Every structure is written in C-alpha cells, then in structure tokens.
Amino acid sequence: MDISGLSLTELRRLQTRIEAEIRRRSDTARKELLKRMQKLAAEHGMSLADVLGQESEKPAAPARKTPPKALAQPARKAAKPASVIKFRHPENTAIGWTGHGRKPQWVIDWLAQGKALEDLRASTEAAA
Template structure:
C-alpha cells in the first residue's frame, strides 16, 4: 500500500500535467481569437465597448422587469377592502360573511373606505373650500386697505333730496334719486348756511334746513307754475280757434 507521501507526490505531478494542458488549451483559444480579430480589424477596445453595451442593456431590462413585477404584484382575484373599522383598523371587502363589528350595523356607510371617485370628489371639495377661504381672506384684506383711514360709524349727510328729504353721505352706491343726476352739486348740503332754530322752552330743536336747499325748492316750484300757465294758455287758444 503506497504511503501518504507517495500519494501527495503523485497528486502534485498530476496537477502539473493538468495545468500544462489548461495553459495549452487557453493559448490555443487566444490564438484563435487573435486570428479572428486580425481578420475583422477589431481591437480589445471594440470588444470592451460591445461588452459594456450588453451589460447596460441587460441592466435596463432588469429594471423594467422589476417595475412591471411591482405593477402587477397584486395577486389575481384579490378584492380591495370596502369597509374599515375606525378604531381597530380591521377591514372587510363587502363579500362573504360580515365580521362582528359590522354585522349588526344598519347604516354601514360610515364604515366605507373612500376610493376612486369618492376620494377624488373629496379632494376636489377640499381644494374648492381652500380656494374660497383664500378669496375671502383676500377680499377682507382688500376691504381693510380700501377703508383704511375712513371714518367709522354713521357718516354725515352730504346730499339731500329737496322733495323727499332723503340724504346720502357720499359713500357707497348712490341712491336712485341721485344716481341719474348729471350735476350733483345742486343736491349738496351747504353746512355753512345751515340754520339751527331753537324751539320752545321744552328744549325741542327743529331740524336744520339749508338756504341753498330752500332756494332750489323755490326755483322748482316757479318752474312748475310757469309750465302750468303755458299749458293753460295753449289750451285756451285751442278752444278759441275751434
């Protein structure tokens, strides 16, 4: 029976022979590759560029496959949950036997999970609500800027209707009796000409009247009388001719 040393020596000899055969085959392969490269005018850079392109294409295909696998990762036939318990987080698809937490509930709508159109509607409603709030805030700020420096509370009367006695402060929309007037100066209240008349000993004070207003009323009355006289004269002439 051979000893251990003899077996190890034989193994080394065989390993040397195996290495020599491997080297010979490798050299043969290299010679063949070199011959092909010379025949086609190729270099090692060309081979490396081609190998790099192949590696990048393979990596890109692998990434696309992973994305597709994630997109289609949900199991076939899986039904999304339709109801959810607000406290425990337990869900139910709405198919099959109802769980205990919803089995005896008459109105199950409060357990519905917002999905699809419901979620979109809720998001749209929230956006509209935020937009309305923003518009209100902007209007409030604009109003504060416009009215900044103006007197607060009731404004003193600036215009007076001589017929009805109605007044207007000059701020805000003009009343009907003044809106169509081209010359508003004849409706102005002359504060300097205001006459305050003290009443009897009881302390009653009459309302202030403006001389300018009285003059305007007198002019209007005279105009009306002239028009009436002219109409009467024309009528009398017509009767006389007939």
C-alpha cells in the first residue's frame, strides 16, 4: 500500500482505523487466550483462579491509556507544621522571626548597635 500520495486528512483517518483495528484484534486475542487457559486448567481439574492463586475467576481488566481520576491526581504532601518564633521584635512583640531565612531588618539593626541576638530570644512560655 502506497501512502505517500495520501493527504494529511486521509492519513489521519487511516491512523484512526488502524488504531481501532489494533484494539479489536488485541481484545480478540486476549479473549481467545483466556478461553485456552481456562480449558487447559479444566483439563487438569482446576480453575484458572486456582492456577493464578486468585479468589475469583474474573479476567484481568484491560490496561488503560489514562489512569482513573483518583489516581491521576498527584499525592499531596503533608502540611508542614508552623515554624516556632525564636526571636521577637524588642518594641513590638507581635513581630517575630523563626531564625531561618534572611534576617529581618530589625534584627540587622539590633546587631548593628552591638547588641546580642540572644537578647531578642522569645521566652518559651510565650511560644506555648
């Protein structure tokens, strides 16, 4: 079959027909194989489920191209606990810093005055 003379539309139609035929033949082959396996197991006095070690004799579901919606969504990470405030602003105790990341300007100013960072440490009772 020479496909070089076909238009793009004709090629796409042909591709669709080919994919449908592949699916049909694959399903037919799977069903025939299942019947042959069941017959062979019966000849030995067993069911296919016995041979496969399964509880029921249901044929396996065909593979999906796309996963079900429940499986398609990425797993969510557990939420991180809120960071604990380790240092408080000397004048406004509502402002705090965890000690991680960039130092806030008020901490930089405090240290520039020659004062110790430990003087800004939040009390453990206030954190609880």
